[in-house]
Amino acid sequence: MKVLGVESSCDETGVAVVEATPTGVPKLRAHALHSQIDMHQAYGGVVPELASRDHIRRVVPLTRQVLAEAGVDLAEIDVVAFTRGPGLAGALLVGAGVACSLAAALGKPVFGVHHLEGHLLSPFLASDPPEFPFVALLVSGGHTQLMRVDDVGQYELLGESIDDAAGEAFDKSAKLLGLGYPGGPVLARLAAFGDASAYSLPRPLLHSGNLDFSFAGLKTAVRTQVLKLGTNVCEQDKANIAAATQEAIVDVLVRKSIAALKQTGLRRLVVAGGVGANTMLREQLNAQCAKRQVRVHYPELALCTDNGAMIALAAAMRLQRGAVPGFDQGFDVRPRW
Ligand code: KG4
Ligand code: ZN
Numbered sequence: 211m212k213v214l215g216v217e218s219s220c221d222e223t224g225v226a227v228v229e230a231t232p233t234g235v236p237k238l239r240a241h242a243l244h245s246q247i248d249m250h251q252a253y254g255g256v257v258p259e260l261a262s263r264d265h266i267r268r269v270v271p272l273t274r275q276v277l278a279e280a281g282v283d284l285a286e287i288d289v290v291a292f293t294r295g296p297g298l299a300g301a302l303l304v305g306a307g308v309a310c311s312l313a314a315a316l317g318k319p320v321f322g323v324h325h326l327e328g329h330l331l332s333p334f335l336a337s338d339p340p341e342f343p344f345v346a347l348l349v350s351g352g353h354t355q356l357m358r359v360d361d362v363g364q365y366e367l368l369g370e371s372i373d374d375a376a377g378e379a380f381d382k383s384a385k386l387l388g389l390g391y392p393g394g395p396v397l398a399r400l401a402a403f404g405d406a407s408a409y410s411l412p413r414p415l416l417h418s419g420n421l422d423f424s425f426a427g428l429k430t431a432v433r434t435q436v437l438k439l440g441t442n443v444c445e446q447d448k449a450n451i452a453a454a455t456q457e458a459i460v461d462v463l464v465r466k467s468i469a470a471l472k473q474t475g476l477r478r479l480v481v482a483g484g485v486g487a488n489t490m491l492r493e494q495l496n497a498q499c500a501k502r503q504v505r506v507h508y509p510e511l512a513l514c515t516d517n518g519a520m521i522a523l524a525a526a527m528r529l530q531r532g533a534v535p536g537f538d539q540g541f542d543v544r545p546r547w
Contacts, residue, residue, distance in 0.1 A: 211229070211230040211289065211526065211529065212227060212228070212230075212239070212282060212287050212288050212289075213227070213228050213229075213230075213236070213287070213288065213289045213290075213291050213321075213522045213526045213529070214227055214273070214276075214277075214289075214290050214309075214312070214522065215227075215228065215290075215292070215518045215519065215520075215522025215523070215524075215525060216269065216273070216290070216291070216292045216293070216305040216308060216309045216518055216521065217292075217293045217305065217325075217328070217516055217517060217518045217520070218269065218292075218293060218297075218302060218304045218305030219293045219295070219297025219301055219302055219305070220256060220298060220301060220516060221246040221247065221250055221256045221516075222243055222244065222245050222246065222515065222516040222517065223243070223244045223264070223265050223272055223305075223518075224241065224242070224243045224244075224272075224519070224521070225241065225242050225243075225269065225272040225273050225275075225276045225518040226238065226239075226240065226241035226242070226276060226519040226521070226523075227239040227240055227241075227277065227280040227287070228519065228522040228523050228526050230526050230529070234531075235334050235339055235527075236522075236523055236526040236527060238519050239280035239281075239282060240276045240277075240279035240280035240282075241276060241519040241522075242272045242275045242279070242518070243518065244264075244268045246260070247392065249264060250391060251391055253391075254385060254390075254391050255381075255385075255391055256298070258298045258299075258300055258301065261298060261301045262303070265301055265304035266304050269304060269305065273312075284312070284316065285316065287312075287316065289313075289319055289320070289525060289529060289535045290309045290310075290313040290316075290319075291309065291320070291321045291322075291323050291521055291522055291524075291525030292305045292306050292308075292309035292320065292321075292322060292323065292521065293306075293323055293324075293325045293328065294306065294322030294323060294324065294542065294544050295322075295325065295544030295545050295546065296324075296325060296326075296352065296544065296546055296547045297325055297543075298545065299543060299545040302543035302544075302545060306322070306541050307541060313537075314537075319535035319536055319537050320536060320537070321525045321528070321529065321535040321536070322542065322543075322544075323521045323525050323528075324547060325547075326348060326353060327524045327528075328521045328523070328524045329348055329483045329509075330346050330348055330357070330359065330365070330480070330524075331362065331482075331520065331523055331524045332509035332513050332514075332519070332523065333480050333481075333507040333508060333509045334523060334527070335509065335510065335513060335519055335523055336507065336508065336509055336510050336513075338507065340478055340480050340505075341478065342359060342360055343358065343359060343361075343476055343478070344359050344476060344479060344480045345357070345358060345359070345368070345467065345470045345471050345474055345476050345478070345479050345480070346359050346479075346480045346482065347463065347467045347470075347479065347480070347481045348483050349375070349376045349377065349463060349482075349483040349484070349485035350375060350377050350483035350484050350485065351375060351378060351381065351394075351484055352377070353370070353375050353483070354370060354375045354377075354425070354463075355367060355368075355370040355371075356370070356466060356470045358474050358476070359480070361531075362527045362528060362531050363528065363531065363533075368470050368473070368474070369420055369421025369423065369466065370422060370423065371422070371423040371424060371425060372415075372422050372423070373424050373425060373426035374424075374428075374429060375425070376425060376459055376463060376485045377392075377483070377484050377485045378425065379428050379429055379455070379459055380392075380393045380394035380397050380398075380455075380456075380459065380485065381393035381394060382429045382432075383397060383429060383451075383455045384396055384397040386429070386432050386433050386436050387432070387436065387448050387451060387452060388448075389448075392484075394487075394488065395487070397452045397456060398452075398456060398488055398489065398490065400448060400449050400452040400453075401449065401452040401453040401456040401457075401490070402453075403446075404446070404449030404451070404452050404453030404454070405449075405450050406450070406454045406456070406457040407454075408450035408453075409435060409450060409454035410454070411428055411431050411432070411435075411454045411457075411458040412428055412431050412458065413428075413458055413461055414427045414428070414462075415462075416461075416462055416465060416466075421466055421470050423462060423463075425459065428455065428458055432455055435451055436451070456488070456490055457490075459485075460488065460490050460491045460494055463485075463491060463495075464491070464495055464498055467495065467498075468498055468502070471499075471502070477503060477504050477505065478504065478506075478507070479495065479504055479506045480507045480508075481506065481507070481508050482508075483514070484514055484515040484516070486508055486509065486514045487514040487515065492508065
């Protein structure tokens with residue numbers, strides 16, 4: 211079974227072909243990605259209308275490129291998968307429209323994928339894929355969740371952010387510091403030059419006794435510090451605040467992940483989503499997990515942020531376990547799924 215997957219939920223157009231294997235872990239044949247970051251940078255964030263228009267421009271050429279790289283003819287595709295949600299409605303509609311049109315023209319079924327399930331399963335494309343069950347830390351721009359994962363589709367939510375997501379905390383703090391978009395990578399780069407101990411930032415819900423997160427207070431604390439410094443702010447102040455912000459976010463993510471491992475008694479942790487690309491988060495999780503004989507799995511760095519490979523993969527893994535693709539799911543996108 212060959213699955214073509216299309217991702218267009220936000221500011222990356224991703225297309226991929228995966229092929230099911232007898233092991234139950236599909237193989238990636240090829241993937242291609244176009245990031246709109248440069249286009250949105252001037253506005254300090256994603257402009258939904260521009261995102262939709264750019265997906266329209268990119269998706270067909272990327273599909274052609276991926277099929278050529280995979281050495282697969284369109285007629286050989288068995289199922290066309292797309293991101294059904296959550297995401298920007300107009301952006302999702304582009305991927306859904308193209309996927310459903312292609313499928314209809316080919317007489318093949320379509321399969322709508324939950325974007326977060328794509329992230330969650332993306333480490334299965336790594337050279338050392340995890341085994342079930344595991345604890346998953348899902349950290350993206352819109353979500354921060356800890357989950358117990360027993361199998362594909364068997365997810366138990368252990369805790370989540372009650373306000374901002376971890377990626378959002380990175381992005382909003384970076385904006386307050388006048389850094390570029392997306393904030394996570396730029397803030398992390400600047401933090402390398404800063405002294406985190408120069409500022410004491412809050413770690414809300416750290417001792418709440420549950421696995422929920424809260425990052426809105428952190429953003430407020432960053433704003434307060436930035437306002438206090440006013441026009442006197444120098445590059446070193448900015449680097450120090452960036453370092454303290456990153457440390458606060460990473461500290462909470464690591465401690466809650468360890469608490470989730472303790473609570474479930476599991477010895478495997480999977481980290482997925484854009485913030486999973488953060489070097490400090492990886493280093494600290496690796497160190498804490500090594501102490502506890504816990505194995506940590508990450509997606510390949512290039513597949514941490516949005517991509518088509520994870521969407522094709524999630525569809526193939528679901529279909530291999532009995533999910534049935536449809537012919538009538540058309541434009542049923544779910545922006546707030
Ligand atoms: O998973 P993703 O690509 O998109 C969503 O589904 O949201 O995640 C994007 C988020 C953004 O908030 C971005 O700032 C953050 O991931 N991010 C990072 C890093 N790379 C991306 N945050 C911290 N450190 C990074 N290196
Ligand atoms: Zn994402």
